Each structure stands twice: as structure tokens, then as C-alpha cells.
Amino acid sequence: MTKKYYELTPDERLASLNLKQETMTAFQENRTPQHAQIIENYISDFRVPMGMLHDIIVNGQHVSVPMAIEEPSVIAAANNGAKMINSVGGVKAMLPKRTAMIGQMMFVDMPITVLDDFVLSHQNELLAIAQRAKPTIYQRGGGLLSVTTRQVSPTEVSVDFIIDTQDAMGANIVNTILEAEISAFSKFETHLIGVILSNHALEQIVTVKVNMTFDSVGGHDVAQKIVALNHFAKNDPYRATTENKGLFNGIGAVVLATGNDWRAVEASGHAYASRDGQYRALASWTIQEDQLIGELSMPISVGTVGGAISAMPQAKNVLNIMKITSADELRTIILATGLAQNLAALKAIASGGIQRGHMRMQYRVLALQVGATMSEVPILVAKLNQLKQVDTTIASKLLSEIRK
Numbered sequence: 001m002t003k004k005y006y007e008l009t010p011d012e013r014l015a016s017l018n019l020k021q022e023t024m025t026a027f028q029e030n031r032t033p034q035h036a037q038i039i040e041n042y043i044s045d046f047r048v049p050m051g052m053l054h055d056i057i058v059n060g061q062h063v064s065v066p067m068a069i070e071e072p073s074v075i076a077a078a079n080n081g082a083k084m085i086n087s088v089g090g091v092k093a094m095l096p097k098r099t100a101m102i103g104q105m106m107f108v109d110m111p112i113t114v115l116d117d118f119v120l121s122h123q124n125e126l127l128a129i130a131q132r133a134k135p136t137i138y139q140r141g142g143g144l145l146s147v148t149t150r151q152v153s154p155t156e157v158s159v160d161f162i163i164d165t166q167d168a169m170g171a172n173i174v175n176t177i178l179e180a181e182i183s184a185f186s187k188f189e190t191h192l193i194g195v196i197l198s199n200h201a202l203e204q205i206v207t208v209k210v211n212m213t214f215d216s217v218g219g220h221d222v223a224q225k226i227v228a229l230n231h232f233a234k235n236d237p238y239r240a241t242t243e244n245k246g247l248f249n250g251i252g253a254v255v256l257a258t259g260n261d262w263r264a265v266e267a268s269g270h271a272y273a274s275r276d277g278q279y280r281a282l283a284s285w286t287i288q289e290d291q292l293i294g295e296l297s298m299p300i301s302v303g304t305v306g307g308a309i310s311a312m313p314q315a316k317n318v319l320n321i322m323k324i325t326s327a328d329e330l331r332t333i334i335l336a337t338g339l340a341q342n343l344a345a346l347k348a349i350a351s352g353g354i355q356r357g358h359m360r361m362q363y364r365v366l367a368l369q370v371g372a373t374m375s376e377v378p379i380l381v382a383k384l385n386q387l388k389q390v391d392t393t394i395a396s397k398l399l400s401e402i403r404k
């Protein structure tokens with residue numbers, strides 16, 4: 001009997017693609033046995049470069065932060081932003097008393113009052129069901145904290161379950177509890193359309209704050225321009241999208257390096273950026289007296305255990321480098337990296353433009369694009385650095401000259 005595609009081995013899947021032997025070998029050499037167990041139809045790993053934000057001070061602690069990203073200049077910028085931030089003592093990070101995830105039970109064509117009464121009168125039963133569904137999370141100090149109702153539209157109501165998932169990101173924990181809770185709502189069965197966690201993680205909002213001196217960012221004029229740029233991004237969704245993309249350069253790179261779900265973090269961040277109905281900058285830069293104050297608040301849904309984190313050897317190594325002891329600590333470091341990234345980008349735009357620094361870092365990629373070998377890359381980059389105008393034609397021509 002022929003095997004289904006998902007029953008094939010990674011080599012059998014590759015063989016079915018009629019690849020050149022060298023391509024086949026490249027895929028085969030890029031495998032991690034554990035990774036074949038994490039996703040479906042595995043063929044190989046896709047590697048992303050990882051570099052270091054070598055020092056950022058968060059709540060007085062020096063942290064080294066691995067970042068996984070494909071874009072040149074991001075890690076240089078994170079280090080640049082952190083250098084400025086460290087010069088004034090680093091960021092102060094603040095967490096809610098208890099971070100938690102939200103799970104939704106979604107009802108249609110039912111008055112909220114009926115669900116309200118039901119939830120209020122069945123609190124003990126709902127708590128007991130959660131405890132039976134996921135006893136291990138209770139043993140670790142987490143579990144269902146509260147259940148509330150929320151009118152979504154005239155005909156739709158969400159029953160929200162607030163669940164402390166401790167050091168796990170918690171999507172599976174929440175979904176397991178929610179699915180168990182359905183039994184308690186059986187008399188409303190025909191109105192219940194589904195249960196699922198929400199990535200609008202309003203119970204996981206972290207804040208980082210820094211008080212910069214004007215000198216630390218290159219003077220009063222630069223500080224004023226940073227504030228003006230950020231103000232523009234608070235009002236203009238076009239600019240806000242770009243400024244937030246810059247933040248996510250840093251945030252996404254740490255989330256990825258730690259084996260966390262970057263789609264969840266991005267979705268919650270962008271939803272939070274639109275919380276008053278317009279998409280705005282997530283960070284805020286203001287001048288107060290003789291200081292430039294930077295502040296960034298957003299939900300960070302990550303874990304240090306669970307999901308694929310414990311199964312991915314690299315993610316575990318990254319968490320060890322960071323000496324992370326809890327998901328809350330990881331949240332603060334991710335957000336601090338985002339603020340450093342944002343500061344570096346705004347400073348570059350405010351003082352001479354992004355291309356100067358960004359393109360200098362891009363030259364290494366350009367050298368590879370035009371076919372430079374590893375030993376030719378630094379020679380070609382040094383020559384490109386001396387030019388005002390650079391493109392692939394110029395880089396190719398210079399490479400030919402080097403080879404003469």
C-alpha cells in the first residue's frame with residue numbers, strides 16, 4: 001500500500017522532489033532530530049542568523065540577549081540603542097501583579113444577563129472543572145482566576161476565562177480548560193459557537209520606561225526630532241506601521257530566538273496599537289523638563305516552558321544564555337530590546353537618515369548577492385564603504401577588479 005505523504009521519511013519526501021544531489025545534501029545536513037517531531041512533513045531546518053545584543057540593563061541587571069533575524073543592521077541598531085539606554089542606567093520594567101491569558105467561550109443570540117447570572121451562580125463549578133482539566137498548572141501556582149461576560153455586539157456575547165498559565169505561553173493550557181468548561185454550559189449548547197484562547201492579551205501588558213538625557217541621544221535637537229517623529233507616528237497609521245515594524249525588529253528577533261510563537265506576539269501587539277480605533281505607534285517619546293522620556297507598553301505572550309521551547313535545543317540554550325528564570329522576566333527583556341531598537345531607528349532617522357548606517361551593514365549581503373566568496377566579502381565591503389553611490393552593478397564591477 002502506498003504511504004500517505006505524512007507517513008514518508010524526510011529523505012523520501014526530498015526524493016519525491018527530484019532535486020540535484022547537492023541540494024538534497026544541503027537539506028540533509030541541516031537537520032535536528034527533535035525538529036522532525038515538532039512540525040509535520042519535516043524535510044529540514046531553515047536556518048536564520050542569530051547574533052547578540054551583548055548588554056542591556058533591565059531593572060539594574062545586565063542581560064545578554066540572543067536575537068534571531070535575517071535583516072542586516074537590526075542587531076547593530078539594538079546594540080546602539082542599548083548603549084544609549086545603558087548610559088543613563090538602563091530601562092525600568094513594570095509587570096502586572098499577575099500575568100494571565102484570556103480564553104473565550106463565544107455565544108450568539110443570547111441575552112448577556114442570562115450568561116451573567118449563570119456564571120455568577122456557577123463560579124465554584126467552573127473553578128472545579130478547570131482544576132480537574134489541568135491539575136498540573138494548579139500545582140505550579142496557576143489556574144483559572146475569574147470568569148466574566150462581555151457584550152460583543154447586540155447578538156454576540158463572550159464569556160471570558162482569565163487563566164494564569166505561569167511560565168507557559170499557555171495557549172494549549174487555556175484551550176484545554178475551555179474545552180472542559182463546555183460541559184457546564186450544556187443547557188446553552190445551541191447558542192455556543194466555539195471556544196478558543198484570545199491573543200488580545202490584555203492581562204499580559206508589560207511596560208518599559210527610560211529617562212534619557214539629551215546628551216545621551218546626541219543633543220537637544222535630536223531629542224526634539226525623536227519626539228516629533230514619534231508624535232507623527234501616533235497620528236499617522238502609515239508612519240505608525242513603520243515605527244512599529246522597527247520595534248518588532250527587536251521584539252520578533254528575541255521571541256524567535258527563544259522558540260516562542262512570534263505570530264501571537266505580533267498579533268497582540270498590533271491589536272494593542274489599534275486599541276482606540278486607530279493604529280498608532282506603540283512607543284511614546286516625550287520631553288519633560290531636561291529629559292527625553294521613552295515608554296513602551298504592550299502585551300507580551302511568551303513562555304519559558306511548553307510549546308516547542310523545551311523541545312528545541314537552541315531555544316533552551318538561548319534561555320540559558322539570558323539566565324531567564326521566569327516568563328515574566330523574559331517579557332521585560334523582550335520589551336526592553338524593542339525600546340532600544342526603536343530609539344536607535346528614530347535617532348538614525350532624526351540625525352542624517354536611516355540609509356547611512358543601514359546600508360553600511362547591507363553591503364555584506366550585497367557582496368554575497370554578487371557572488372563574493374567568504375574571503376572576498378570583507379575586501380569588497382571595504383571598497384564599497386568608500387563610495388557614495390552603491391548598487392549591484394557597481395559591486396559586481398568591483399568584485400571583478402578584485403579578482404584580476
Ligand SMILES: CC(C)(COP(=O)([O-])OP(=O)([O-])OC[C@H]1O[C@@H](n2cnc3c(N)ncnc32)[C@H](O)[C@@H]1OP(=O)([O-])[O-])[C@@H](O)C(=O)NCCC(=O)NCCSC(=O)C[C@@](C)(O)CC(=O)[O-]
Binds near residue numbers: 076078083357
Ligand atoms: C547602524 C548604526 C548602529 C550605526 O551607528 P553609528 O552611530 O553610525 O555607528 P557607531 O560606529 O558610532 O556605533 C554606535 C554603536 O552601534 C553599535 N554598532 C555599530 N556597528 C555595529 C556592528 N557592526 N555590530 C554590532 N553593533 C554595532 C555599537 O553598540 C556601537 O557602539 P560601540 O560598541 O562602537 O561603542 C546606526 O546607524 C543605527 O542604529 N541605525 C538604525 C538602523 C536600523 O534601525 N535598522 C533596522 C532596519 S530599518 C527598519 O527596519 C525599521 C525602521 C528604521 O524603518 C523603523 C522606523 O522607521 O522607525
Ligand SMILES: NC(=O)C1=CN([C@@H]2O[C@H](COP(=O)(O)OP(=O)(O)OC[C@H]3O[C@@H](n4cnc5c(N)ncnc54)[C@H](O)[C@@H]3O)[C@@H](O)[C@H]2O)C=CC1
Binds near residue numbers: 165170171197305306
Ligand atoms: N492562538 C494561539 O496563539 C495558539 C497557539 N498555540 C501554540 O500553543 C503553544 C503554547 O501552549 P502552552 O500551553 O504554553 O504549552 P504546552 O501545551 O506545552 O503547556 C505547557 C506545559 O508545561 C508544563 N509546565 C512545566 N513547568 C511549567 C511552569 N513553570 N509554568 C507553566 N507550565 C509549566 C505545564 O504543566 C503544561 O503541561 C505554542 O506552541 C503556540 O504556538 C496553540 C493554539 C493556538
